[in-house]
Amino acid sequence: MSDALLETRNLVIKFGGVTAADNVSLKIHAGRNLAIIGPNGAGKTTFLNICTGWLKPSQGQVFFEGRDITPLPPRKIVDKGVARAFQIPQLFTEHTALENLLIAVSARDKLRKTVMDMHSIPERAEMLHLLEMVGCADAADTLVVELSEGQRKLIDIAVALALKPKLLLMDEPTSGVASSEKHKIMEILIGALKEAQVTSVFVEHDMGIVENYADEVAVWNSGDVQLRGTPAEILEHPDVIRDVIGEVA
Amino acid sequence: MTNRFVKRTVAAMVAGALPVMAIAADKPESLNVGMTTFLTGPASVFGVPARNAAEILVENINAEGGINGVPIDITFIDEGAGAEALTSEYRRMVESGSAEVMLASISSGNCQTIAPLAEDLQVPNLMWDCGTQRIFEENDYQYVFRTQANATPEMLATVLYLLKTNPDFKTIAVVNQDYAWGRDSWDIFSTALKAMKPDVEVLAEFFPKFGSPDFSTEISRLQALQPDVILSTSWGGDLDTFVQQASQRGLLNSSTFVLPLAESSLERLGSALTDGHIVGGRGDHYFLHPDRRDDEDFQAFMSQYEEKTGEVSVYPVFHASQAIAALTAAYDKAIEDNGVDWPSEDQLLAALEGLTFQGLGREVTIREDNQGIEDQLLGTSVQTGDYPFATMENIMIFDGDELTTPVGENSLEWVQTLDASMVESVTVDQYDN
């Protein structure tokens, strides 16, 4: 048994001839926000895809709360309490922001309710509150395609939170957002995560964000976690400055 | 509509109360007749000639003053639009009173649908072209009459002609269209053949899809099997394709083809149909009908038809003429029998029972079960050079009475009771060409 919420053991991922992950063993502990940083194309998104069952590793296993979830499809992993937010928000484009959340919360019941109007489900108030938490209360009745990228990102995260996950994996929550808004979004986000008591992992390129909002940082490079530590430790490290921060800057 | 309904109700009540007393109807401005026929789809090779013929015939009748001064007004319904459209239009026509008498239909499937419908709607319906023998064998109808034969006499005549002209053949194969006609006609043909010549071996049975564009594989198989006789009751494009392809690949030289519907394809087949194959036309129908070709009216119509359409007449033209002849004969008879200006529906129905009439072919009589008794003409193909297509020689006309299943019996059961003696005993007139 392991004390970690999510743990990977000896993950190997190969695409054609390229090795995207090479023998990765990583533990994610409950109650802390872990940031994963690294150069572009290092395999960070692929890592999230593996953890959520979208892709299968060539070798190695993924454990969640001590149970092997490697062979499970994403939806089964979601059932266990792992939710995911995406770099490009994955929303229902023909629905409003509130409806996206109502659909998400309906999914908790699986496919059962066939007559009741979705707008009158008891969880509606809860979802309105969630919208408020991510600062999008105004957008409730707006089609998501008409929202700004930043709002879409927040709603994408809210959709994931509607599932009441134990762990939330986020892929660059602030990419594509005007830099003036980045901190505002992270502020809202971290607040919401804390309120919902959700552990989070986020892939991030903006070192400012990492420095301010991560409890812990893992550096991904050349298919493996090279370093791990507090933001202060990691951001000072010469290898990181050379390989990661240099590139971003 | 309501008027008609009231009339009917009153008529029914009075007729019920006073069965002997007949009620005459007012003479209408015109006799409205509806005719279902294929104007679209593959079967329009029959439907369109029939419509053309009906138009000419009705025009001719009206030019001579119509029936007792009442002109005929004929409208057509397209069977090709599908059973749905057909039944709804049929109903609409009858229920709105825009047709007093219906002539329906070509397709056997449509006949099966329409017969009970006509009975429900209480409209006299003359089945003018459908082949299935089941109609009057499986049900009794008061309003439905057939002005031609059915599959049983048509197939029996074919078997008899084959046995008379080719008594020694040993093997047979069949290539029929895959639908009721193709299946039923083979059931009757094979049953009759088994009864009259039990030693014949059936080498292969093919039922290619209706409207099949290609018979190459079947022809290869037939060439490998080499049957003495190949039967096909197909028609239209299917028959044309089959015979053309068989002709191209020499199958017509190695086997005798028996084609009970080829009369309707002769012109289109041109030189592809070589000498020595058996040709029929679903009754005594042939534009060179040996009994009729010297008749003036017959000649006049044939030239009228050719002028209008640019084609020679085929059997649906004859069937249309029989239906219209039956219609006028029935009205004339009802008017005369009852001494009225115009007959009621019941008087018309009574006149149709046992009616004898003559269209372009020989006389036809409607039997007590409402089935028409029609003679059957078959011949052997020959390319004489007189026409750019095959004509018939060695023509035989079989007496329809002897070939039609007796009233109340089932065709297949009755055909099983026949035997080889029928080949000799059957009444037949023979002609050289």
Add this chain to the structure above:
Amino acid sequence: MSTHKSKTATTISEPGKGHSVMKSPLSLLWLVVILVVMAVPIAAPSMKLLFTFAMAKGLGVLGVTVLLRAGQVSFGHALYFGIAAYAGAFLMAAMPGMDILIVLLAGGIGATVAGLFVGLFVVRYRGIFFGMLNLAFSMIFWSILEKFYHYTGGADGIRLERPNVFGSAMNHTDFGLVLYYMLVALMIGLGWYTMRWFNSPVGQLFQTIKTNETRLEYLGISPKRALLSGYLLSAALCGVGGVMMGMAQGVVTPEYVWWVRSAEMVFIAVLGGSGSVQGAFLGALIYEAVRTYASVYAGDVWQMILGGFLLVIILFAPGGLIGILQSLFKRSHDKTGGGK
């Protein structure tokens, strides 16, 4: 402000949404339409049959409409129309005098069970493959109907004998009326249920297949299962339509299952307004009317007229007839609103 925008944008794909703006005049219209439909057999008996066929076909089209909501189009849904009709015909042949409700049930269940078997397979596919696989299954069934002549009557089909109604045999006029009002009831009942279903959690999850299956999967829902739930509903609706059509015509033929019939159902769904419940029935009525009258008055070109009609709708009124209707109502509503 944003509220208003979202409503205009969603009206076509989800007519249920426009409620607050258009509810009163449009739903009043539907009420009137239903009353008119109920009056047809009395007021215009010659139109009765046309409406009967249109309602039966409309139920089938409703089935196709359900799938359109998930962005999927089946070119083989005539399969369920046909299976149900044949189920009814076989039942009546085996047990004459069966009650009409049992026949209806047999048809519906037959189609749903078939939908389950085919559905389990086809829900793995999307887009063209989904459409073509449905086509393949319907054509397999069609070939079987054509080939097994001695059981199915081949290309000519078999008669669907008139069932009893609550134990008593009926003549054709009375039976026609029973069928008619049963269809009205089914149209209202199933139409209402389908609308509720669209707005229910399951219906909404089903419709997300159109926009984002990845997210659906990450909500813990199997897209295949979600699609299957709608597929079963669509098969059942087609089945009910098919068995009613079979009873109305008294004969069922393989033509019911022919691929052109399936395409026709999609055609009608788009004509009416893709995704709209009312549109399915409205489209079916217009289609049947054009087809009937065009085949009478323009026998040679009825297909051409319908084809041209469809082109005009797709190119100039992509919301279908319902879309046109809604924009008409909206305009008049805006006008009166502006006057206040």
Add this chain to the structure above:
Amino acid sequence: MNLAIFLLALFDGVAYAALVFIVALGLTLIFGVMRILNVAHGSLYAIGAYTTVTLTGWVLALGFAPILAFPLMLVSAVLVGVLIGGPLEYFLLRRIYDKSEVLQLLVTFAVFMILEDVQRLVWGTRPYFDSSALQALGNISVFGVTYTVYQLILLPLIAVTLLLGMRFFLRHTLTGKLITATTEDREAAQSIGVDADKVFLFTFIIGAVLAGLGGALASPTTSILPGMGADMIVLSFAVVATAGLGQIEGAALTALMIGLGRSFAVYLYPEFSVLVPYLIMVVVLLVRPEGLFGTPSARKI
């Protein structure tokens, strides 16, 4: 089943497959490049056949040699492609590229319905049959069974030539490469100066010519009558979907499977011959959901 029968079934199957392939090739090409499943392809096939018969009828009536029927087939195919295919793309399909797959398909279905009636208005309902071309080539005898040279040799030869020619065209000519590039990424192709509209028009015309050619080549072997297009198109759908969308080699293989399956069925269980194409399609897609030659497209997230 002895060897002779086996070979006979094989020959029949190949001859049939050749014709199916030629028609399906056009459909596959159009779908591969434009992502439109063109239902009207069936009508173009039928019109190609009608045109050939009409032209051949005229020319032969003027007393020319039957061998002229061959160039006339090409003429008819090109006429169909340019006079019907061209305007169809230019005036109609061009307007709907941004619409959903369903609507695109329905537009072509509407065109199909219209063209079905056009055929009836122009050529009537009477079946046509003109086999001058086929007869000009004579017969050949195999195991005592007579085949026409046209079906046994010429059609498969044309089919193979078209397959190889199309491969060469798409891979080794400039126009072909432009088409392939536009297929793979329309925007990228446009950004480097490819006129995508022209490429689509050209592709559609080629596809339509192939449909017309299929009809032209089929015309001497069959009766030409209303409804022939509807049958051919549904078969071509089966080929295109089974092949893997846009895969011309797949289309060739599928056509061959369908042709052989059908002819062996006629020899062994004639009643199953109609089922064969659809059974093949279902079985292939059950095993390979993207079709024989299709590749699964992984969605990027």
